[in-house]
Amino acid sequence: MIEREEVRHVARLARLQLSEEEIDRMAVELAGVLEHIATIATLDLDAVEPTSHVVAVENALREDEPQPSLSRERALESAPSVADDGFAVPSPQA
């Protein structure tokens, strides 16, 4: 079981508003999945290197030269709100 306060904390980290009912449900569902996940705690993995990526690719960099990219107009055309040639958002006050 996960405490409701912990669910609230994780939701804040994820910038996700949850209703009281969603918090209750999430506490139960996450606990169930975490219980299954906990089976990997039984394995002896101390000497094992972690794998973040299955294929070895090193420094896949291109030359640092300007390339064509989206125009400002194209980049803004799907935005919910635009002002002064930029993305408009509510003020981050409070």
Added chain:
Amino acid sequence: MNDILALSAAGAAKAIAAGELDGGELFELYRERAAADRLNAFVWVADGPPPPSDGPLRGVPLAVKDLFCTEGVPSQSGSRILEGYRPPYSATVVERLTAAGAPLLGKTNQDEFAMGSSTENSGFGPVLNPWDRTRVPGGSSGGSAAAVAARLTPWALGTDTGGSIRQPAALCGIVGLKPTYGAVSRYGMIAFASSLDQAGPLTRDVTDAALLYGRMVGARDPRDSTSLDFPEPIVLPARTELAGVRIGVPVELAGEGIEPGVLAAFEATLELARSLGASVEQCALPHAPHALAAYYVLAPAEASSNLARFDGVRYGYRASGAGELTEMYTRTRHDGFGAEVKRRIMLGTYALSSGYYDAFYGRAQRVRTKIAEDFAAAFARFDFVATPTAPGVAFELGAKTADPLAMYLNDFCTVPMSLAGIPAISIPCGLAEPPGGGPALPVGFQLAGSAFSENALLGAAFALEQAIAFDGSTPYEA
């Protein structure tokens, strides 16, 4: 007309090239079928003829999973948070296939952000299985799989993160290939779990899979830093025997938890492989039973990071009336994401949060190493590993929506290959009655090989396919 619908994609390409079939008529035939779709397989269908095209796939219509960006065409990844989003560019793989001559027929329905195994998590309603419309088509590429099986398209593009091409291919009685990680560019795919996501073909037969896949791979894409040069061209398979081929059957993935009917069809296929000259022996993947647990740490963790971009600022839905910025973010994400996506964002954020990182994410990455080592050991003795693709046949709509873990278990046999980054193909191998009784439904046979073994994998799958002679016609009527 039925003769034309019966043509495989390769058959249609050949007929068009020979001047025996008109590409425009073929497109219109499929366009009308897709537009009249009764499976909810399509979320968008072309409203007219495509621009003229040339190339080896000339005139053969292609359905594309919603999560591939297609310039000027809705690309929503099954999510209300992207409703109506029309990207300013196309995914590299879509560009390659368009350049090879395949016109875009439509965009197919999927689980939201590819999170699911039944396509019931779509923000645009569930997809129905053409074999039995009370059942799911599998997922997350359920729209692509159902559309191919019902002949609403000659072939389709899907993506596979933990089984999302192979499992719906199995449940719909078609072929699905998950490539070697890095073989296909991920540029322009709306990301779920970046270290696992791969695009692949969903087709009626193995030849079509090879034909489409051959145009998806090639030189690495400079716009995807994880993409790789494919070491050789993909050839159309022609193998009719399996002499000298060594197949390993992992005890961990081909026994417990598999429906008896599925197991029977699987074992009958192993018998066929023997009769074609293959040797079939047990092998061990000792860490495979832990793959699902590792996957449900790694994939949600990567997803929680990837989905941070959906914040109501640059594209998609924004909640109205928010007084300040954080409230706009949190309400937009509350309203825009569905239940399963929220669950995985929460799970991933939890696993990455301070104090839990080593216990969850760090351990899961180490399990991933052990699973890759298990496969490497198996491939020292065997050419391929074979398992049932999914533990069961298509289940009824709603049967597993209340229990996330029961849904996740659908990926039990497919997730290990995803974690190891190796290629795997699912081919239909017969029919089995569902556990509760009823008409028999398709069963998938999964064959996995080492990295970049796609040509060998397609060859062996082709030989098996000829011997199985599966009849893929569904009861679906337009």
